[in-house]
Amino acid sequence: MDRLERLMKELTEAGGISGFEGEVRKKMEAYLSPLSEELLRDRLGSVVGRKTGDPNGPKVLIAGHLDEIGFMVTGITEKGFLRFQMVGSWLPHNVLSHRVRVRSRKGEYLGLIGSKAPHVMPLEERRRLVELKDMFIDVGASSREEVEEMGIRPGDPIIPESPFFTMKNGELWGGKALDNRAGCALAVELLHALQDTDHPNIVFAGATVQEEVGLRGAETLANLVEPDVAIAVDVALAYDTPGHENHPLQADLGKGPVLFLMDHFLIAHQGLRDFLLETAKDLDIPVQFEVMMGGGTDGGRFHLQGIGCPTIGIGCPTRYIHSHNGIMCRKDFEQTVRLLKELVRRLDRRKLEELLA
The missing domain is CATH 2.40.30.40 (Peptidase M42, domain 2)
Structure with missing residues (x-):
């Protein structure tokens, strides 16, 4: 088991249902602390690590959520x-x-x-x-x-109660709480990837609380950080199993990260959407799409911060979410980390103004 598998195992096996996230928050803090200049916490328990590139650059919030159902x-x-x-x-x-x-x-x-x-x-x-x-x-x-x-x-x-497991020689990950310990791990891995990389902004990477019961921690965390741009990192529904043959969208394991075009709480910011797709094309990373009107991500609260915060949601396709055992693909996770890193590297004050024009 390598470092990344150990991270997923530790985060998914930790207990932290909505409103009781203390155990998994402590594990997140242990991972975020050595990768951050400072940890910030709101009073509900959400936590992010700050990594400054340009102190005059835009504040970029990238967060999963700690809680599980x-x-x-x-x-x-x-x-x-x-x-x-x-x-x-x-x-x-x-x-x-x-x-x-x-x-x-x-x-x-x-x-x-x-x-x-x-x-x-x-x-x-x-x-x-x-x-x-x-x-x-x-x-x-x-x-x-x-x-x-x-x-x-x-x-x-x-x-x-469900232990972490792997399938297909480690290509697939499984267990409980992939929704959304995968997003927590993405935040950790992004900060890890940024350790030796210059970037023109201030990154706040971490996780919220109580997403599964109404995106509550997203609101309090956004009030704390006051981001200029936000990216909610979550899991997306995989449609590659029997019963989804006639679904209008297709999201398969192993075929790239998923961009949330629209959900019950958020319409993806047009400028950020185009920026992500252009960046993914440059990196030769395939992007799949989701429209999920029966639910949403923390982006539904992030984008309402202050006078408005350009926001998108991105995640890894995952089978069998909201059950004791989900399955996702390591390759999708790693591609999402690469994409997030490049978005951060390219997103400076001038680019933000261009996206808002």
Whole structure:
């Protein structure tokens, strides 16, 4: 396992659902600190490292988000099972029989989202989708009192349990929380790539909190940094699996980074869009496209900062997001790092004025 795989493994396996990002934030800070002149934090927990090229250049914010989707304890049954609510967006199909970690004030406990055996289910029930409100988590307890002794109480976070893995001789990465620890890793790798490179601006690279529940940390972080330009780095949907044959757009693993043209919260800034595409062409990096009206990225808040902040979103195509196991391609990640580095290298005050004209 090389340095980049170790980075992805450590970030993806860390627990940090929306509102409870402390563990993964500490890991991000450990990676960002030696690559930055200064770490900046907002009061919700978002963090960025500052890397100055030209102190009079534009401020460029490039950020992923720390949080992952998960669950929260909402109740305890008399026999010691947990009731829960989703934090972020889940499909019930992806939840049953998966392992989770319940984090209480006394420690972490392995849990299993329980399910009925088909043998005792009538045909009608087998065909019916199990709703989240009817699910429960088994932590091995036999009573409410035993659960309370474990320190578990309503409001505690529940983290998906799924180790990082690789496929195809390391060409593919898999595991939980690729959305959006991949974006966190992109921010780290960008600062790593800029260590021996001159650039004509001030880069703020890092990650926000609470993206999955309404882009909340993006707003507070943008208020802190006050960027002139912003790039949200996230994951994009891959459409190369069965069932997407008739999708109007195509985003395949291994065929390059994805530019978000439009989502529910943001229309890509025209000047930045063209600048990115021209830069990618010069680097011979293919770019794929996404229009995602059912969701969005932190760019939806970044671009509303102050009097307006030119913003785009870019990410790596990823299969099976918002589940316990996603899959993405290392090559796409590495190409995205190269593209971000060159964008930073070319983006000076004069170029920014040109983009805004």
